[in-house]
Amino acid sequence: MEQTHESRAFGTENHSHTVGYGTYIMVWLGLVALTAITVTVAGMHLGSLTLLAALTIACIKTSLVAYYFMHVKFDNMVIKVFIAVCLLIFLTFWILTFSDLSFR
Amino acid sequence: MNPVVEVVDNSFIFIVAISVLLLVGITIAMIYFVFRYSEKNNPKPDQSITGNTTLEVVWTVIPLLLVMAMFFYGYIGFRDIRNIPPDAMVVKVTGRMWVWSFEYENKKKSDTLLYLPVGRNVKFELSSADVVHSFYVPAFRVKEDCVPNRTNYMWFHTSQEGTYDVFCAEYCGMNHSYMLGKVIVITEKEFLEWVRVPDTLKTDTLKTTTTSVVAPMTGEVKADTSKTAGDKKDTIKTNTKDTLLRRENK
Amino acid sequence: MTDTLAAHEGSYLEYEGRHKGILGWVLSTDHKRIGLLYLSAIMVFFFVAMTLGVMMRLEMLTPGETIMKPQTYNSIFTLHGVIMVFLFIIPAIPAVFGNFIMPIQIGAKDVAFPRLNLFSWYLYMTGATLAIISLFTGGGAADTGWTFYVPYSIRSAQNVSFTTLAAFVLGFSTIVTGLNFIVTIHRMRAPGMTWFRMPLFAWGLYATSWIQVLATPVIGITLFLIILERLLGVGVFDPALGGDPILYQHMFWIYSHPAVYIMILPAMGVVSEILPTFARKDIFGYKQIAISSLGIALIGYLVWGHHMFVSGMSDTARIVFSLLTFLVAIPTGVKIFNWVATLYKGSIKFSAPLYYVLAFIFIFSIGGLTGLVLGALATDIHVTDTYFVVAHFHYVMFGGMGIMFFATMHFWFPKMFGKMYNEKIAVIACTIIIVGFNILYFPMFIMGYMGMPRRYYDYLPHLQGWHILSTVGSWILVAGIVFMFGNLLYALLKGPKAARNPWGGTTLEWRVSSPPTVENFDEIPVVTGGPYVHDKPTYIMQPSKELVHENGDKLKGETLKAH
Amino acid sequence: MIEHTEALEHTATAEHSHAAAHVHRDDEGSKMGMWLFLFTELLLFGGMFLLYGGYRFAYADGFKVAAADMNTFIGAINTILLLTSSLSVALSIAALQQNQKKLCLSLLWFTLLCGLAFLVNKYFEWSHEIHNGIYPGGPALENMSNGEILYFGLYYVMTGLHGLHVVVGMIFIGFVMVFIARDKITSINFQKLENAGLYWHLVDVIWIFLFPLFYLLH
Ligand code: HEA
Ligand code: HEA
């Protein structure tokens, strides 16, 4: 039962870590800043780069939210693997669908 | 013989042959074990057997090779099915509930009956006026969907004179099973004569439709068929009108 | 296999908790009672859908009109497909036997979220009710085929919205079950039950649950969009507004291909339970079978495009999907070969459940192997959307999962109801089913190759011989199935009492009484070995007494004391 | 194949399971269930995003034209609102962990307020479009190109579905607040709050993608 060992390694079962208010506020500031950046970048008429930039920034924001606000940072391996599997499957949906759309 | 037909049938035989071998092997082994190691013949099971790595590798790798061969055969045939010879004549095919319409390069139109010259490669440009249909000519082993707002293509070679069935293979509503047609392969000369005459033949064609050539189903049903062919038009109308109405209301 | 454990509590069938009578069932959060709730609902729909199937065969007996009009036929095959897929085959084994048996097998007293479990049954009933309502309201039963292809499903004047809504709700029901099982399997295995000591049925369900959780939402949203298009005219799929019907097909099959593995993986799990039980030896290649379930689930996500080889998808995608499709055969083959090898040097006790399993291996192999004909590009272009496909999927769905559903019922019947059926009759019924089944569906392969398209109300006269043969097969099949259910029903009412472990099974469910008590175990057992070890016990049923005694100093008694 | 018992392993696992069985509470399991549920939500929207991707790929120009109609400012405000509400949920958990029940509750009230403000903004945005005749079957939309029709179809469905999730999230948080007020959720038993938070963050994450995809196409 590996998750048992893992949860042990990460501390007690029924208590997650306490994060200081400061960390959260810093993360929030980062998120707001990224929002400002994405709006600015979108206004700069970079052509096809606009989409790339917007998506990259959205991904960074999502990781911040997941990692700190959603406490993935403190979650045990099982949940991290779950998330990876979910994203991987989602990615294959895209890749395979576009193997059709982009070649026809 | 028609090259595409040959390659499709051959890959079918190839896959089925391997499959039958595997199936027979598995079934015989299974039945043999059940009798040979029955309670009566083998009262004491051998508990030491729990697996065998060599065997696992064998029955992973050999099937892998077999299925890759199957894929490859299918792919070869597919290449032939999709690669249109440059000299192909073009016919536009439009599916609509529930008739096939054909348009030749000189804009001549025909419903239900598709006249083609013998010994030619024919490319079909498929599209649909309403819902998805599928243009299927079993004798030539090809089909491809007719999708609204899109043009798909397929081709075949008319190797022999004769009359061949056309089906609609994608479900398209009430009379899906009556959305039939015929490929009529005639000599080059006959064809040229036929295709040259513009629309005078149209009424003629329609007459043929309801009489002998298509005769979709058995004689007895024929009366019925023409009746459904009658409502058929109405249903199309109501159907499309319905959608339009819905749109307008919103 | 000594029956030392006495049942202290009453059986779950008789238990009266907060509510009595029927309320004690429909408000119960006991996983076993919920299993039976599912069983009763599913059986009703199974019979309805089977009757529809037989009606279709009757219609096909002669060309032209035999017993119904085209519009009726179209609604009937749609209903038959929808009910069979969404109301029978997807929930059947997980929701009935998964619910009932799996928690016991892993040594748990219930699933992780018992109330959610009950909720999933209510979702199922809601979906089922919606499906029934769809028959009698609006334009009548949907006539789109179970695939709901656009734009026909947007335009059809029939009551498609309700039917899709039903499928949407049923989707959520399976999601909830899947979610529940994943958490149950991760968190509630008995002490000592490592992943590789888990019974293979639980492995099958685990893989299935992941498909349920990760694939079902996609069809949920897709069907939801159809409803929006029909009701509000939101243009997302309608080609008249620029929509792309092929994109719809992608979305549909992204779910519906993985869904076929939702259907078969639990059934394969049961095969892996029944074979070692009746061969009386450990299963051959336990780890390979366990992992191959995950393999099938994973590859199952990558192959949906093989349903669209003639849809106008790009040639590149067709080739990619064809290649990937063939990979599924490998883990499936691994399972088949290991199963057959399990029989080698066993001491085989021939009985009804085993007979059904042998039938499964034979029939499913035919279905799976013909799947390869469909997976190959050249041949699929010819046989897609013909009776060849109809034959393929009845061989894998009915001959695979359906037959295993019957096997499962025979295997766990004594456990679930504490009654025993007549095995001879069960074997005779199975023989009739096998014969009828093959006469019914094998001609469809031939017709398909001859070019008989599917979803056809009518056909050309030269095919009539095959159609008659097929219809006659359906009658034989009816006889077999009626015989089989009659036998079970009789046993339920009048059968002799079943022993705790009538087959000599080695997994935990055979260690508890038949039928099990409300909480399954007096004490959570401790697991000391693999699930199919026959020559020594691998479970300690009352660790508080036995463990301290056996390995005295190594184990601290107090940590294991339960209750 | 199967190693036979190591007694040590037993004790370890036995201890664990029994703890879980006796407390009748398994926070880790509850969290796992919540994450699995989030995956289904993610893939539900994932399907929509896939559609969006497909259509944007096919109708890049139409999408750009249509997006010019969107008010980036309101979109950005809404983004900030949701980000801030995510912050306050995260903070509320920290507050509860430190036994500051009052602070926790006020932070959750603040979250609800942000959610409400978001919905009000959305309401105005939608009514603006609808007023201009841009809605399925609407007079203005009828005359637009296919790309624009698809853009607005997706816009309404996706933001509508997202809005629905905001409402559900608010209800979820509302229930949790009642539990906190009644001390059913406490500093040592706060998994329900954590789960509500996870849900709320997911709603936020989806908006993080919706915003650039619908507002920022220049
Ligand atoms: C229980 C359900 C189930 C299962 C398990 C399968 C299993 C498979 N299916 Fe099937 N399929 C359906 C249900 C199922 N299918 C349904 C319902 C449809 C029609 C939907 C509709 O349109 O309405 C369909 C349609 C369908 C199509 C589309 C046909 C078309 O419309 O044109 C294809 C094409 O590739 C396909 C392929 C396969 C393959 C390759 C497998 C493989 O998983 C099979 C693997 C098994 C084996 C290969 C046999 C056993 C293995 C061995 C004996 C080992 C050795 C083997 C080799 C070395 C080859 N299926
Ligand atoms: C689990 C899945 C499953 C099962 C078990 C079956 C079982 C049967 N199916 Fe099914 N079938 C599908 C899934 C299934 N089907 C699907 C998904 C489709 C595709 C739909 C579509 O195209 O959209 C389909 C399509 C389909 C067609 C193709 C229609 C067409 O394309 O034109 C046909 C035609 O013959 C058919 C026939 C049958 C028959 C005769 C049975 C028989 O096996 C049934 C056997 C029944 C019995 C043996 C009955 C037993 C008892 C009684 C009758 C007793 C009386 C009743 C009461 C007391 C209430 N089915």
Ligand code: CUA
């Ligand atoms: Cu046209 Cu079916």
Ligand SMILES: [Cu+2]
């Ligand atoms: Cu498939």
